[in-house]
Amino acid sequence: MKSFTAALRILACAVLAVALWSMTGNVVRTTPALAHKGAHGVVKERMRLMKKMEKRLRLITKMEKGELPFDADAVHRRGEQLLKYARKIPRLFPRGSGAPPSEASARIWQDFAAFQAEGKKLEQAAMLLMQASAATLPDIARQLRAACKSCHEKYRVERD
Secondary structure: HHHHHHHHHHHHHHHHHHHHHHHHHHHHHHHHHHHHOOHHHHHHHHHHHHHHHHHHHHHHHHHHHOOOOOOOHHHHHHHHHHHHHHHHHHHHOOOOOOOOEEEOOOHHOOHHHHHHHHHHHHHHHEEEEEEEEOOOOHHHHHHHHHHHHHHHHEOOOOOO
């Protein structure tokens, strides 16, 4: 009976620890890592690249919303980084790399030229970001989000 009570106490402490940990937001921050579980090679590389792009866009969004003051140097650097990342995307989708845990749709390889054209939209928006001002940032940020959304809607498959 003592060992059962001790086990219940340990379980209760573990549940409490997880609850407190999740209140700090760590669960939200680690969730994408769980989505990448089992990914390797080029699939893992492209998943990491997408996360890097998402991270770069967060700063832009905060400036766009006025949560952070506009910083031209930081915005222009993000534009350079996003352009570099966007140019890498096509080589990260070689034929045959769409099996789970990849979220890539087979449509990518059915018409790779159309997929590349979607990527060009991101490249163009990133180039605009490299020259953005406080006045042009909102429009450019919308273009960046639209490029990401358009590509994901056409070429991304949500997997469980």
